[in-house]
Amino acid sequence: MEEQSLSQRLHIDFPLLSGIIILCLIGLVILYSAGGQDIDLVYRQAIKLSIALIGMIIVAQLPPAVLERWSLWLFIFGVVLLLLVIFFGDVGKGAQRWLDLGIFRFQPSEIMKLTVPMMVASYLADKSLPPKFSWVVIVCILITIPVLLIAKQPDLGTSLLVATAGFSVLFIAGISWRLLMSMGILAAAGAPILWYFMHDYQKQRVLTLLNPEQDPLGAGYHIIQSKIAIGSGGFYGKGWLNGTQSHLEFLPERSTDFIFAVFCEEFGMIGVLLLLCVYLFIISRGLYIAINAQNTYGRLLASGLTLTFFVYIFVNMGMVTGQLPVVGVPLPLISHGGTSMVTLMIGFGILMAIHTHRRFLSF
Amino acid sequence: MVKEITLKDSEHETGVIAKRVYFAGFVILFLVIIIILRVFYLTVLQHDHFTTLSKSNRVKITPIPPIRGLIYSREGVVLAENKPTFSLEVIPEQIDDVENIIKQLKAIISIEDKDIERFKKALKKQRRFENVALRYNLNEEEVALFAVNRHRFPGVDVVAGLNRFYPLGEKLVHTIGYVGRIDEDDVKQLNASNYSGTSHIGKLGIEKSYESLLHGEVGYQQVEVNAQGRVIRVLSRTPPKPGENLNLTIDLSLQQIAIDALKDKRGAIVAMDPVNGDILTFVSSPGYDPNKFVNGIDSKSYKALLSSKDKPLINRVIRGKYPPGSTIKPFLGMVALDSGVRQFHDESWCPGWYSLKGHEHRYRDWKKQGHGHTDLHKAITQSCDVYFYILAYELGIDRIFEGLSQFGFGKESGIDIDGEAKGLLPSQEWKRKALGQAWYPGETLIMGIGQGYALSTPLQLAKATASLANRGDVVRPRLVSSTSNSITSDIITLPVIHEDKVAINEKDHWDNIIKSMRDVVHGAGGTAWRSGLNTEYEFAGKTGTAQVIGIAQDKEYKKEEIAEEFQDHALFIAFAPVEAPRIAVAIIVENGGGGSKAAAPIARKIFDEFMKNETDTETKG
Numbered sequence: 009m010e011e012q013s014l015s016q017r018l019h020i021d022f023p024l025l026s027g028i029i030i031l032c033l034i035g036l037v038i039l040y041s042a043g044g045q046d047i048d049l050v051y052r053q054a055i056k057l058s059i060a061l062i063g064m065i066i067v068a069q070l071p072p073a074v075l076e077r078w079s080l081w082l083f084i085f086g087v088v089l090l091l092l093v094i095f096f097g098d099v100g101k102g103a104q105r106w107l108d109l110g111i112f113r114f115q116p117s118e119i120m121k122l123t124v125p126m127m128v129a130s131y132l133a134d135k136s137l138p139p140k141f142s143w144v145v146i147v148c149i150l151i152t153i154p155v156l157l158i159a160k161q162p163d164l165g166t167s168l169l170v171a172t173a174g175f176s177v178l179f180i181a182g183i184s185w186r187l188l189m190s191m192g193i194l195a196a197a198g199a200p201i202l203w204y205f206m207h208d209y210q211k212q213r214v215l216t217l218l219n220p221e222q223d224p225l226g227a228g229y230h231i232i233q234s235k236i237a238i239g240s241g242g243f244y245g246k247g248w249l250n251g252t253q254s255h256l257e258f259l260p261e262r263s264t265d266f267i268f269a270v271f272c273e274e275f276g277m278i279g280v281l282l283l284l285c286v287y288l289f290i291i292s293r294g295l296y297i298a299i300n301a302q303n304t305y306g307r308l309l310a311s312g313l314t315l316t317f318f319v320y321i322f323v324n325m326g327m328v329t330g331q332l333p334v335v336g337v338p339l340p341l342i343s344h345g346g347t348s349m350v351t352l353m354i355g356f357g358i359l360m361a362i363h364t365h366r367r368f369l370s371f
Numbered sequence: 372m373v374k375e376i377t378l379k380d381s382e383h384e385t386g387v388i389a390k391r392v393y394f395a396g397f398v399i400l401f402l403v404i405i406i407i408l409r410v411f412y413l414t415v416l417q418h419d420h421f422t423t424l425s426k427s428n429r430v431k432i433t434p435i436p437p438i439r440g441l442i443y444s445r446e447g448v449v450l451a452e453n454k455p456t457f458s459l460e461v462i463p464e465q466i467d468d469v470e471n472i473i474k475q476l477k478a479i480i481s482i483e484d485k486d487i488e489r490f491k492k493a494l495k496k497q498r499r500f501e502n503v504a505l506r507y508n509l510n511e512e513e514v515a516l517f518a519v520n521r522h523r524f525p526g527v528d529v530v531a532g533l534n535r536f537y538p539l540g541e542k543l544v545h546t547i548g549y550v551g552r553i554d555e556d557d558v559k560q561l562n563a564s565n566y567s568g569t570s571h572i573g574k575l576g577i578e579k580s581y582e583s584l585l586h587g588e589v590g591y592q593q594v595e596v597n598a599q600g601r602v603i604r605v606l607s608r609t610p611p612k613p614g615e616n617l618n619l620t621i622d623l624s625l626q627q628i629a630i631d632a633l634k635d636k637r638g639a640i641v642a643m644d645p646v647n648g649d650i651l652t653f654v655s656s657p658g659y660d661p662n663k664f665v666n667g668i669d670s671k672s673y674k675a676l677l678s679s680k681d682k683p684l685i686n687r688v689i690r691g692k693y694p695p696g697s698t699i700k701p702f703l704g705m706v707a708l709d710s711g712v713r714q715f716h717d718e719s720w721c722p723g724w725y726s727l728k729g730h731e732h733r734y735r736d737w738k739k740q741g742h743g744h745t746d747l748h749k750a751i752t753q754s755c756d757v758y759f760y761i762l763a764y765e766l767g768i769d770r771i772f773e774g775l776s777q778f779g780f781g782k783e784s785g786i787d788i789d790g791e792a793k794g795l796l797p798s799q800e801w802k803r804k805a806l807g808q809a810w811y812p813g814e815t816l817i818m819g820i821g822q823g824y825a826l827s828t829p830l831q832l833a834k835a836t837a838s839l840a841n842r843g844d845v846v847r848p849r850l851v852s853s854t855s856n857s858i859t860s861d862i863i864t865l866p867v868i869h870e871d872k873v874a875i876n877e878k879d880h881w882d883n884i885i886k887s888m889r890d891v892v893h894g895a896g897g898t899a900w901r902s903g904l905n906t907e908y909e910f911a912g913k914t915g916t917a918q919v920i921g922i923a924q925d926k927e928y929k930k931e932e933i934a935e936e937f938q939d940h941a942l943f944i945a946f947a948p949v950e951a952p953r954i955a956v957a958i959i960v961e962n963g964g965g966g967s968k969a970a971a972p973i974a975r976k977i978f979d980e981f982m983k984n985e986t987d988t989e990t991k992g
Contacts, residue, residue: 137384180395182387229432239413239421253425277414284403291399295392307388315395322402329409 019068019364021297027290028064028341028356032057034283035267035342041249042263042270043344049263053344060353067357071365075358076305079130082123083150089116090157117158117166118351122358124154124170125312128177133305138182147178148191165323165335172319177312180298218333231330233259234269238329245276263344265336268328291318297363306362313355320352431594436568437587438533440614440857442547442577444623445651450543451578453533457509459517460502463494465526472524473505479520480513482506502530504570507666535571535578535665541658542630545686546621546850548576548788549661565589571665576686577617577850580788584854587614615854615863620649628980629654632973637961639687639829641848642977645837645946645955647867648846650786652956652977655687689784689791692826693959696915696966697754698944699775699821701884702835703762704747705873706774708880712765715883718746721757727764727812734760734816737916751887752897754914756820763819768810771818772798777873778835778845780827785847785870794831797824822918832957836944839888840911840952842881843873888913889949892971899943899971908982912945912974914966938962941969947978954981 015022036050036057043049093116128147132139139147151174158167179188203211237253246252251273254262262270272280294314301307317340324339326332338348413421442451459480466472469491476482486506493503509517509529517529535550537543550571553561557572566572568589573579590611595604622642629640633656642652659676668676676684685691707713723741724733736742736756742749750758763771776782781796795801797818799810817823827835830848838845847868855862875881888911892903898914917940941963946955956974963969 137387176395180388180391182391235413236421236424238410239417240425242414242418242422272410272414277410280410280414281407284407288399288403292396295396299389299392304384304388307385307392311388311392311395315399318399318402322406325406326409329406329413331405331409 016364016366019360020065021068021293021360021363024290024293024297024356024360027286027293028061028353030286031290031341032061034286037248038267038271038274038342039263039344041251041274042254042267045249049344056349060350063350064353064357064360067354068360068364070361072301072303072306072309072358072362075126075309075361076130076133079123079126082119083127086116086119086123087154087157089119090154092116094157094160115166115347117154117161117163117170118347120154120158120170121166121173121316121351122313122355124151125173125177125309125316126358128174129305129308129312132177132181132308133303137304138184139178141187144178144183144187147174151175151178163336165337168323168335169316169319169337173312173316176315176319177308180308180311180315230260230266230334234266234328235330237269238272241273241276243277245272245274245279248274250274265324265334265338265343266328267343268325268339271342287318287321294359297359301362302366310359310362313359317352317355432591433594434564434568435590435592435608435611436532436570437589437611438613438857439535439550439571440585440587440616440854442585442617442619444619444621444626445649445852446623447618448623450537450539450619450621451547452536452538454536456507456532456534457514457529458504458532459506459509460504460528460530461490462502462526462528469494472527476505476524476527479516480506480509502528504530508534532570537661540660540662542626543621543653544576544658544661545655545688546576546619546653546788547661548578549574549664550578551664552667574664575790576788577619581617581851585614585617588612613857616857617851618853618855619850620644620651620852621653621850622651622981622984624980624984625652625977626654628652628976629973630656632976633960636963637681637687638963639691639959640956640973640977641688641829641833642954642956642981643833643837643848645840645844645846645952647852648837648848649852650848650850651954651981653688653850655685655691657681657683659683686790687959688829689786689788691828691959692792692794693829693940693942694823694917695780695821695825695827695832696917696940696942697756697820698832698913698915698942698957698966699818699825700751700754700759701839701888701913702775702778702780703759703766703771703819704751704884704887705839705875705880706771707762707766708747708883709774709875709877710766710770712770713747713762715748715879716746718744719750719758719761721745721755723757725757725760725816727816730813732813734813747883748887748890749896751884751913752890752894754891754898759819760816761819763815764812766815768797768799768815768818771815772796777871778838779831780825780835782831784828784830784834785868786830787849787851791830792828794827795824796827821915829957829959832942832944832959833955836946836957837952837955838873839881839884840946840955842878842885843875845870845872885911885949888945892945898967901967902971902975906975906979908947908978909949910945910947910974910978911949912943912971914971915942915944916940916964916966917942919962938964941966943967943970943974945971945974945978947982953985954978 036054039053040047040050127150131147131150132143135143151171155167155171155174158170233253237251237259240246240253241251251270253259253273254270259266259269271283275282291314294317295311298307298310298314301310320337320340323332323335323337324343327334327337328339338345340352341349439453441449441453444450459476461472463469473482473487482505490503490505505527514529521528537547537549551574552570553566553572561572565586565588569586573582573585578585588611590609592608593606595606625642629642629652633640633654636656638656640652640654641650643650663672704713708715721736721742723739724735726733734756737754741757742753742755745753745755745758747758749755766774775796781794783791783793797814802808802810802824814823818825834845834848837848847870849865849868851865853862853864889909891897891914892899892910892912894900897903899912902912903910919937919939939962941958941960943958943966944956946952954977956977958970958973960969960973
């Protein structure tokens with residue numbers, strides 16, 4: 009047996025950890041400004057971050073084999089919770105997402121962001137890749153069930169992310185390009201049929217989603233204000249605490265989904281480049297872990313989680329800069345809020361587990 | 372050496388996965404570049420543009436709710452209007468300590484716990500930069516008190532608005548319905564930005580079914596605000612499009628007569644113009660005050676309404692299901708003539724009862740001693756039950772079902788308000804499905820006098836009567852005849868909708884049945900002869916009495932022995948004038964006793980008024 013490194017004994021991947029901590033610090037700094045210089049808000053968020061970090065380290069201690077064995081049960085557990093939400097859930101902001109557990113409320117849909125890729129990875133892990141057609145069909149069904157349940161709540165943003173998490177695993181597993189294309193065509197062909205069956209008010213919502221400027225009182229207001237904030241920031245930004253758009257309270261949801269606009273206004277293009285560098289560092293570390301994982305399960309899951317992490321970033325930035333519809337996806341590890349952050353951290357914990365629990369054989 | 376433990380064709384698989392991971396990496400790089408380009412476009416290329424916007428960004432967009440359309444009667448009397456009102460509203464974003472503000476506000480304006488509770492609920496749901504109302508309906512003194520103290524409450528303001536008001540109160544509640552506060556169920560259905568300034572939405576009746584027309588389209592204004600967000604001046608304004616005004620077909624003078632006739636009684640009266648389907652009278656008694664519901668009825672009054680044994684909340688016209696009783700007879704007569712089961716002058720013998728072959732059970736006629744030799748004319752004018760037992764039995768349930776559904780029994784009438792009941796026109800198939808039983812011949816028999824499973828709403832009866840008066844032309848009833856735009860004064864007349872005709876083409880059949888119905892009122896021995904005395908016009912009708920409880924074989928129905936709520940329902944359908952019908956009515960007086968005594972005189976009063984108005988307009992014209 010070789011001597012194990014510190015990283016392997018503690019089951020912590022230090023490059024990943026340092027990237028995450030840098031992001032969290034950036035998040036706290038910008039939250040102080042976005043939240044109207046409320047130090048209590050920053051303090052509370054820091055506590056949540058610390059709890060989430062501890063959760064990450066705990067998850068990192070679990071050997072990936074255990075995760076693989078538990079995948080199916082966690083998946084079933086998550087689906088049952090989603091059904092419970094539909095029948096007994098609390099209504100918050102007009103949508104039914106929360107389950108009240110007495111002590112705290114949480115969103116079962118968050119769990120699915122992890123359990124769906126875990127399920128898909130464990131299903132494909134013992135098969136020979138690239139996957140056969142029939143396996144792809146089964147994977148699609150596995151993904152669709154929770155996605156539909158979440159979309160029904162209705163929570164379009166999360167259901168999209170869960171679908172992404174599942175399909176990115178399938179993509180990495182090497183699903184053939186032809187199959188991928190035909191699925192794309194099928195989805196494109198299904199859209200008009202779905203459109204036909206929608207109520208007028210639902211159609212109106214979709215149209216607003218696609219063209220927010222049409223709706224200057226709703227989603228359009230967010231986009232207009234956020235573009236003004238970003239554009240007026242310029243290349244160097246207005247400087248920390250000097251963003252006028254956010255401080256004069258023009259920008260709605262500035263400490264949550266639209267925090268990127270505040271960041272742009274105060275730190276400018278140069279800040280964005282630095283932020284993207286940190287994100288890219290984390291992503292490339294995640295993909296590195298994926299490629300170097302010891303078994304198929306680890307490779308699939310690590311890459312699925314990393315790709316989902318990127319989709320978060322892309323959807324949020326795309327939406328804040330007015331390129332994508334406003335679907336309510338937070339900027340990972342920067343936006344204020346607890347639930348999605350915990351999920352992300354646990355995801356990183358899984359990445360660390362995959363990387364640090366290595367089994368060696370000496371010959 | 373270090374080697375991984377794998378049992379499968381690992382080399383190949385690792386290759387597949389690695390290729391895909393590299394590919395994904397490239398896609399990620401590509402998408403990151405897109406983001407960078409976009410941020411570059413906004414922050415560098417468009418920087419000047421957005422800097423200008425940001426400097427002038429003391430501008431906020433606020434919604435201006437449209438003014439809800441008014442509702443008028445046929446004569447042009449306002450039935451639903453908007454009254455000015457003031458509410459106390461809060462912008463959550465601008466308030467640090469909600470509890471403290473409420474406490475301070477309480478010192479100058481009365482705020483009840485239920486207001487606070489509702490306010491906190493709304494606070495959670497709404498966006499932080501949108502107003503939330505803390506109190507509605509401030510009186511003038513409260514408005515003045517707040518104005519004096521306004522400087523102490525940044526983020527709180529008195530907002531003027533409009534409140535729906537129904538001047539005629541309970542007289543038209545079942546027709547017009549009412550508006551109420553938008554609740555969670557409504558939010559799921561509506562277009563959020565079109566309702567961003569609106570607090571109320573149609574909950575019932577016309578207010579509900581014409582919601583999209585009445586509401587209008589939201590406008591918005593760009594306003595300049597100071598650092599606290601208080602509006603300094605309005606920069607530009609896109610005016611809202613007010614809702615359309617609705618012109619109802621209701622004739623208030625007829626409506627009033629019907630209301631008076633049902634005073635302190637339970638029942639329903641519908642009058643309809645058979646030519647265009649205009650509903651002239653729409654009364655469900657008792658009613659209740661819709662104004663109480665506009666800003667939320669208190670639970671005590673609501674419970675009282677709910678638990679009242681008169682059930683005022685039920686719209687009897689469209690939701691009351693009654694056995695049609697003998698009013699079904701003219702329609703069955705039409706079906707029998709058309710099928711050839713009966714010629715008009717064919718006679719049956721009525722000894723006062725009828726029994727199926729091989730059965731003991733006696734189906735009794737209302738006239739104990741019997742009607743003797745009876746043809747269809749006599750069977751309608753004197754409402755002979757035995758004649759119709761035999762007729763129904765010979766027709767069979769299938770043909771009855773087929774024929775009566777052409778007159779609209781068992782189907783929604785299609786009137787332009789929601790919530791209509793279908794009633795029930797039984798068939799063999801229905802019984803099999805609903806009760807899991809076969810159809811019995813005895814059930815066909817009592818279908819002949821409109822008893823048994825058959826149930827219809829007053830509106831269905833009125834529509835069927837109108838179709839009969841029209842000699843088969845089925846017109847869909849309607850409450851709104853036209854809409855008018857308060858800005859352009861454009862009037863849009865809504866089309867008259869003709870449905871599938873009753874497929875009976877023989878003119879003699881129509882003539883004979885209508886003649887028989889005329890003689891119910893004007894003929895010798897007609898059951899409603901009293902109501903037909905001394906008229907300047909002729910009308911046709913049919914009385915009906917619907918049993919509420921079954922009566923044992925050997926017992927007789929004695930009115931005085933039975934509690935009021937178990938007494939028979941009185942029914943009457945009629946139309947006038949016979950030669951060119953312009954009005955058809957269906958009247959139901961719950962537990963009113965016989966149709967000829969309790970219901971027919973009401974029709975007479977309505978027709979008298981209607982004909983008087985008709986001649987008035989003719990002489991004027």
